[in-house]
Amino acid sequence: MKPIWIVDDDPSIRFVLEKALLREELPTRSFSHAGEVLQALEAAGEAGPQILISDIRMPGGSGLELLNKVKQKRPGLPVIVMTAFSDLDSAVAAFQGGAFEYLPKPFDVPHAVELIRRAVQESQREQVAEVRMQEAPEMLGQAPAMQDVFRAIGRLSQSNVTVLVTGESGSGKELVARALHRHSPRADGPFVAINTAAIPKDLLESELFGHERGAFTGAQALRRGRFEQADGGTLFLDEIGDMPFDLQTRLLRVLSDGHFYRVGGHSPVKANVRVIAATHQDLEQRVREGAFREDLFHRLNVIRLRLPALRERREDIPMLARHFLQQSARQLGVEPKRIADAALARLSCFAFPGNVRQLENICHWLTVMAPAQVVEPKDLPPEVLAEPPGAGQAEAGAPQASPPGSNEAAPPAAALEPAAPLPAVVPSQPWEAALEAQARELLASGQPGVWDALTRRFESRLILTALSLTRGRRIEAAQRLGIGRNTITRKIQELDLDE
Structure with a gap:
């Protein structure tokens, strides 16, 4: 890991932080003034620090000036600003300059x-995330339905219009x-x-709009929300259909007006953000059920871009x-597996209820579990082999209707319609049948706490599998599972998986 850089003219502060971080096995490098840091950044090239911790008031240049110069050189570097002058102006200036967090002195060392x-x-x-974006192509697809999506993206390339992605x-x-x-x-x-369905309702407001210091218990410092973090760029609101009504x-x-208030705040904050929303749900139906605001639906539904299911682009x-x-092999540091034509044919007949993500997971599984370098049909995972060949080949009809109107050039019709609903009944996979059998046995025996016991085993297996694939990297494992880094840390502790 890259070192944590500490800059403060007070040697006692540098000493305390160095010792505290050393106990946590975090490498450090210390500086006494801003000029040293800027020189070191120039000399470091691509190396540099993992994060920078800077005092505000120092001789030879303030921490806010340093923050501004660092952000120009390395916009993605998290900077924690600390100061003994705990006033509003310092906090506001720090966050406006792009600081990750604000730490008032004297600080509690464990909290720091x-x-x-x-x-x-x-x-x-x-x-x-950056490495993944650089290494992988944006999107892959030769099927006509995907070419329609590519054309739609091209037509919207010079636009700031709100887009609703469905699929x-x-x-x-x-x-x-x-x-x-x-x-764009x-x-x-x-x-x-931000996945609005993955964050608890009582935390989502603060995640989106930020909070002022003291706005609620635990709000020890001002925090910028996702709207402020996306200023000048794009905010992607995934699973918008699950957003709480209030x-x-x-x-x-x-x-509507580009302004919002932080939680506990009284001054409006301007949001220069383009919003792209996505959902797998039928928002019109959610509106009819009273679970989604109709006026918000129309505000989001300027251009609707429909992404086809994998079964529609076999x-x-x-x-x-x-x-x-290839991607899985790079991540695991192994030789890429090749897949035989017969295995590809069997894979192409699978229904893929989990779409492209499920195909990606299957390829990760094959990289780890397939016994030979060439993947044969018998090496495919149980859920693929359990489905009779051709069972997933039912053709999906492409609904034809006009796209929502707007001032923008409308994307092709094939890319704009809501996805066809899933079948009412999805055939059980082998693991589901095994789960049902286990549940029946425990319930029939009258054993107490069946829910907790099976849920614990299910969560443990999911987390251990993800950690195995990521070689113990918790943050990457959480990303693959679609949960937060705090959630996976808490679950590992609750389930005693640290041992």
């Missing part, structure tokens, strides 16, 4: 270490959002993604499978 660890985790998460879970909606951002006038700005009102206000399966096998 926890804050630093959070900044390190955030930095590592961003590095993993089944696992079909790649975030990839579409990233492509829209990368080819905002490409040099940040791309910030927060939908606040989101509508931001989309000709892309061989190309995607080879790509994911």
Whole structure:
């Protein structure tokens, strides 16, 4: 790991932080003034620090000036600003300059270490995401339905219009959002993604809009929300259909006039953000049920871009499978597996209820579990072999209807319609049948706590599998599972998986 750089003219502060971080096995490098840091950054090249911790008031240049210069050179570097002058102006100036967090002196050392660890985790998460974006193509697809999506992205490339991406879970909606951002006038700005269904309701408001210091228990410092983090760029709101109803009102206000208030705040904050939303749900039905605001739906539904399910683009399966096998091999540091034509044919007949994400997971599984370098049909995972050949070949009809109207050039009709609903009954996979048998046995025996026992085993197996694939990297494992880094840490402790 890269070292944590500490800059403070007070040697006692540097000493305390160095010793505290040394106990946590975190490497450090210390400086006494801003000029030393800037010189070291120039000399470090691509190396540099993992995060920077800087005092505000120092001789020879303030921490805020240093923050500004560092952000110009390394915009992705998290900077924690600390000062003995705990006034509002310093806090506001720090966050406006792009600081990760604000730490008033005197500080509690365990709290400071926890804050630093959070900044390190955030930095590592961003590095993993950046490497993935650089290594992997934006999107792959030769099928006509995917070519329609590519054409739609091209037509929207010079637009800032709000886009609603629809499609089944696992079909790649975030990839579409990233492509829209990368080819937009905002490409040099940040791309910030948040899954509104994955964050508890009582925390989602603070995640989106930030909070003022003291706004609630545990709010020890001012925190910028995702809207502020995405300033000048794009905010991707995934699973928007699951957003709590009361927060939908606040989101509508931001989309209407571009202003919002932090939790506990009294001054409006301007949001210069392009919003791209995504959902696997039928929002019109959610509106009819009273679970989604109609006015918010129309505000989001300026351009609707429909992403096809994998079963509608089966000709892309061989190309995607080879790509994911190569990608998995790079991540695990092994020789890429090759897949026989017969195995590809069997794979292409599978229904893929989990879409492209499920195909990616299968390729990870094959990289680890397939016994030979060439994957044969018998090596495919149980869920593929359990489905009779051709069972997933039912053709999906492409509904034809006009796209929602707007001032923008409308994308092709094939890319704009809501996805066809999934069948009412999905055939059970072998593991589901085994789970049902185990549940029946425990319930019939009258054993107490069946729910907790099976849930514990299920969560343990999921987390251990993810950690195995990521070689113990918790942040990457959490990303693959679709949960937060705090959640996976808490679950590992609750389930005694540290041992």
